[in-house]
Amino acid sequence: MRILFIGGTGLISTACSAATVAAGHELWLLNRGRSRLPTVVAPERVLTADAAAESQVRTAVEGRDFDVVVQWVGYEPRQVEQDIRVFAGTGQYVFISSASVYEKPPSHWMITESTPTVNPYWQYARDKIACEEILRRVFGTTGFPATIVRPSLTYGPSQIPVVIGSWQKPYTIVDRMRRGASVIVPGDGTSIWTLTHNSDFAKGLIGLFGCPDAIGEDFHITSEESLTWNQIYALVGRAAGVEPKILHVPSDGIVASNAEEEGNLWGDKAHSAVFDNAKLRRLVTDYKATVPFSAGIQETVAWFDADSSRREIDHAANERWDRLARVYEEALLQAAG
Numbered sequence: 001m002r003i004l005f006i007g008g009t010g011l012i013s014t015a016c017s018a019a020t021v022a023a024g025h026e027l028w029l030l031n032r033g034r035s036r037l038p039t040v041v042a043p044e045r046v047l048t049a050d051a052a053a054e055s056q057v058r059t060a061v062e063g064r065d066f067d068v069v070v071q072w073v074g075y076e077p078r079q080v081e082q083d084i085r086v087f088a089g090t091g092q093y094v095f096i097s098s099a100s101v102y103e104k105p106p107s108h109w110m111i112t113e114s115t116p117t118v119n120p121y122w123q124y125a126r127d128k129i130a131c132e133e134i135l136r137r138v139f140g141t142t143g144f145p146a147t148i149v150r151p152s153l154t155y156g157p158s159q160i161p162v163v164i165g166s167w168q169k170p171y172t173i174v175d176r177m178r179r180g181a182s183v184i185v186p187g188d189g190t191s192i193w194t195l196t197h198n199s200d201f202a203k204g205l206i207g208l209f210g211c212p213d214a215i216g217e218d219f220h221i222t223s224e225e226s227l228t229w230n231q232i233y234a235l236v237g238r239a240a241g242v243e244p245k246i247l248h249v250p251s252d253g254i255v256a257s258n259a260e261e262e263g264n265l266w267g268d269k270a271h272s273a274v275f276d277n278a279k280l281r282r283l284v285t286d287y288k289a290t291v292p293f294s295a296g297i298q299e300t301v302a303w304f305d306a307d308s309s310r311r312e313i314d315h316a317a318n319e320r321w322d323r324l325a326r327v328y329e330e331a332l333l334q335a336a337g
Helices: 013-022 053-059 077-086 125-142 173-179 197-208 229-240 251-257 261-269 278-283 295-307 316-336
Strands: 002-006 027-031 045-049 070-071 092-096 144-150 154-156 182-186 194-196 217-223 226-228 245-249
Touching: 002 013, 013 027, 013 154, 013 197, 027 053, 027 125, 027 261, 045 053, 053 077, 070 077, 077 092, 077 125, 092 125, 092 261, 125 261, 154 197, 154 295, 173 229, 173 295, 173 316, 182 229, 182 251, 194 229, 194 295, 194 316, 197 217, 197 251, 197 278, 217 278, 226 229, 229 295, 245 251, 245 316, 251 261, 251 316
Parallel strands: 002 027, 002 070, 027 045, 070 092, 092 144, 144 217, 154 194, 182 245
Antiparallel strands: 194 226
16 A cells, blocks of 8 residues: 555554555655654655645655645644545555543543543643544545544653653653652552554554554553553663662642643543554554563653753753642652651
């Protein structure tokens, strides 16, 4: 099949690019060409355009037909509406949404695709919900061949998946652990979370390409290994060769110190998240996540350790965490009397 990735150079999409090419498909990318992550796509199959600029996208894809178009960087309804116009003739349009769209707080511990999508705490999730609603409506009225896919917290060699960390400079959390600085974990650290290696996500996504029964449907693709945040941080520490100094802080306190954490916590990671992949497995019958976090995080920390240029530190985040840690460590001392 001829497949177009809009974006295609991010953490998850690079793994999916490799899996798509390995499966024998003809893969094209459309992006601004600014990513530092390597790609397996030949330069002549990289279309340069701003994915948010309709005229640029039309010019870039003119004269080319695609069996599957995957939208990796669609965050707002206007982007999806543009894609519906530009790619009206494609065989399948795959929208990469987010598992953060599921209701918060959850009414049941097990998440399936029938779990309601409502998130009053995070604008990012609400925008993804709005995109999904547009696609469902247009599928119902015109048959636009949309498939919705929801990753949860997916990681790989270049990303360390923690709840309170720096997404842009992930090594910061390893540096804190190795320095013996307090590492902040929300609540008592016993909320259960699901982490998925990007190579495992790729297996599920590739299996949906060109699948007629996936049209008009939604799927999440996750691992089925569930760990508490305490266990996750301990495994990061083990990969870093240290035992982390964990400081449990209520989510309210974290949000009070940095309002931007409201979506990340109350809109996502403060709640337990366990996923049932039965719907995906009905179509991708051999789907199985095979990378345990204990192995995946070893690979990730080794990736950062292999090149000093990757070990960037988020100093602003460090200052926030240090300030919050001082407040709670002093409070614990006072409580102890």
